[in-house]
Structure formats: C-alpha cells, structure tokens
Amino acid sequence: MQQNTSKYLIIGATGKTGARVYNKLAGQGLNVKGASRHGEVYFDWRSPETWGASLVDIDAVYLTYYPDLAIPEAPEDIAKFCALAKIKGVKHITLLSGRGEPAAKVCEELVQTSGLSWTVVRASWFNQNFSEGMFRDFIDAGTIALPVGAVTEPFIDVADICDVVVASLLNSKHNGKLYEVTGPELLSFKQLADIFTQVLHRSVNFRQISQNEFVSQMQSDGVDSQTIEMLTYLFTEVLDGRNEYIVDGVEQALGRPAKRFTEFVVDNLQAFSGGSQ
Structure with a gap:
C-alpha cells in the first residue's frame, strides 16, 4: 500500500469542524498542521501577514473562514488566500461554506476559479451549536x-x-464536487425543543423573541459586535425559508445517510447538564 506523504493544513483547527478534521487526519498518522489564533501555527484572518508561513510545504488545505463567509471582507480575503496558496504550491482546497448566503456563494466561486483543485462543502446549521456552541446555555436554562x-x-x-x-482531502474522486450537506429532516426550533424534552427527560421550551431582545441579550452576555451583526443577518435574512429543503450531499459523498437530530442528542447527553446519563 502506497504511503500518503501529503501535508495537510487545517485553517480554524480549534473550531467545531476544524478540530474534528485535524484529529481524524492525525489519528490516521498523516502529516497535518492546525492553524488558528490559538493553534500550533498562528493564523489570523485579520492579519494577512500570518497566512504565508502557514502554507509552507502544504499540499492540501481545509479552509474555514471566521467569523462567517457572509461578512463583507470575506470575498477579498478568500481571493487573496487562494492566490497565495497557489504561489506556495498548494494543490487542493476544501472550503466550508454556508447555505443560502449570497456572499458565501461568491467565495465558493473564487475557490472554484482559483486554478487549484477544489471541493466545496456547503453546510446547513450545525447540531453542535447546541452542545458546544452559543446555544448550549439555552438547553441548560430550559428555554x-x-x-x-x-x-x-x-x-x-x-x-x-x-x-x-476528510474524504475530500484524501480521495481525488471528490475534486471539483460541491456537496450541499444537510440533516435528513426539516425541524423548527420548537421541534428541536420537543426533542430535547423527550430525550433529556426534562422540560425544554421554545420562545420566540424580538430581534431587539435577542441583540440586548447577546450584548449583556458579552458577545462581540461582529458576531451579533452576523447572527442578526442569519436570523433576519437567511432563516426566511430559503433553506427549507433537504439535500443528500452526505450520502453522495460517503454512501451513507446523515445523522438525525435525535441521534445527536442521545450521543451527546454528557454535554447537557441535567440530562440523563
């Protein structure tokens, strides 16, 4: 069996997807570097001078953008990064993108026309926003x-x-593919609350609040203004029904169905304080 001598760079290696991709590649004994503001390789999207050093001797990159491809600076940053990656000899980029975001689609096109081999993974909202993200406190509080x-x-x-x-980084059959990945069911936030109630055996309710109340709550929790602006955009524009459909990108890429939300809650009981262990 031929040994894989490729070198991989994970941009955002401390993030939800980046950490898992890094660990999976490292667990296979592959040569992988993690880049972030707090990782083994220092990388900051706001400091372009940090980009070049991270790309030395790298063959393939998993590219996540912070805080979101929807922000105005994203297309220019992605274009510059791809140009630099090409100069540095990178061969492939897998981009994490978001559904229903026009600015994210612009970034996808920049990667696709960069002259590099590419895969785009266009994802819906993460289950893990509730277990290790900003919504976890909602589950602890019961609302x-x-x-x-x-x-x-x-x-x-x-x-x-x-x-x-990981499949896109290790197998060239995924080159030039755009995988739109969703879960296998459409769920409202009230239905999510009902699933948590059922699985955790304690009451979790859903309450619709005003945008102003939401912003005030984020500010009092110390959330930075850029993140608040991004969340406002997501809730007022992206969550308008445009993404109310299921796509089989996971099955296309992996030959198996995506995980259901109930499975996610069951698998992560330890993350929800007060849940049944």
Missing part, C-alpha cells in the same frame, strides 16, 4: 429563546461534515 418563528432547518451533525471533508 430556547430566539428571534425566529416556525421556519424549519435541516440541521447537520458536525461529525458528518468532518467525514465529508
């Missing part, structure tokens, strides 16, 4: 309070995203 109504979303498990990304 999911958000400025959203009955709109549904096909929440995706980060482990599924990780598996698609």
Whole structure:
C-alpha cells in the first residue's frame, strides 16, 4: 500500500469542524498542521501577514473562514488566500461554506476559479451549536429563546461534515464536487425543543423573541459586535425559508445517510447538564 506523504493544513483547527478534521487526519498518522489564533501555527484572518508561513510545504488545505463567509471582507480575503496558496504550491482546497448566503456563494466561486483543485462543502446549521456552541446555555436554562418563528432547518451533525471533508482531502474522486450537506429532516426550533424534552427527560421550551431582545441579550452576555451583526443577518435574512429543503450531499459523498437530530442528542447527553446519563 502506497504511503500518503501529503501535508495537510487545517485553517480554524480549534473550531467545531476544524478540530474534528485535524484529529481524524492525525489519528490516521498523516502529516497535518492546525492553524488558528490559538493553534500550533498562528493564523489570523485579520492579519494577512500570518497566512504565508502557514502554507509552507502544504499540499492540501481545509479552509474555514471566521467569523462567517457572509461578512463583507470575506470575498477579498478568500481571493487573496487562494492566490497565495497557489504561489506556495498548494494543490487542493476544501472550503466550508454556508447555505443560502449570497456572499458565501461568491467565495465558493473564487475557490472554484482559483486554478487549484477544489471541493466545496456547503453546510446547513450545525447540531453542535447546541452542545458546544452559543446555544448550549439555552438547553441548560430550559428555554430556547430566539428571534425566529416556525421556519424549519435541516440541521447537520458536525461529525458528518468532518467525514465529508476528510474524504475530500484524501480521495481525488471528490475534486471539483460541491456537496450541499444537510440533516435528513426539516425541524423548527420548537421541534428541536420537543426533542430535547423527550430525550433529556426534562422540560425544554421554545420562545420566540424580538430581534431587539435577542441583540440586548447577546450584548449583556458579552458577545462581540461582529458576531451579533452576523447572527442578526442569519436570523433576519437567511432563516426566511430559503433553506427549507433537504439535500443528500452526505450520502453522495460517503454512501451513507446523515445523522438525525435525535441521534445527536442521545450521543451527546454528557454535554447537557441535567440530562440523563
């Protein structure tokens, strides 16, 4: 069996998907570096002078953008990064993108026309926003309070995203593919609360709040203004029903179905204080 001598760089290696991709590649004994503001390789999207050093002797990159491809600076940053990667001899980029975001689609096109081999993984909202993200406190408190109504979303498990990304980095059959990855069911935030109630055996409710109330709560929790602006955009524009459909990107890439939300809650009971162990 031929040994894999490729060198991999994970941008955002301390993030939800990046950490899993890094660990999976490292667990296979592959040569992988993690880049972030707090990783083994220092990388900051706001400091372009940090980009070049991270790309030395790298063959393939998993590219996540912080805080989100929807922000105005993203397309220029992605274009510059791809140009630099090409100069440094990188051969392949797998980009994590978001559904229903026009700015994210611009970034996808920049990667696709960069002259590099590419794969785009366009993901729906993460299940893990509730277990290791900003919504975890809602579950602990027993109330999911958000400025959203009955709109549904096909929440995706980060482990599924990780598996698609790793496959794209290790097998050239995924080159030139755009995988839109969703979970296998459309769920409203109220339905999510009902699933948590059922699995955790304690009450978790959903309460629709105003955008102003949401912003005030984020500010009092010390959330930075850029993140608040991004969340406002996501809740007021992206969650307008445009993504209320399921796509089989996970099955296309991996030959198996995506994980259901109930499975995610069961698999992560230890993350929810007060849940049954």
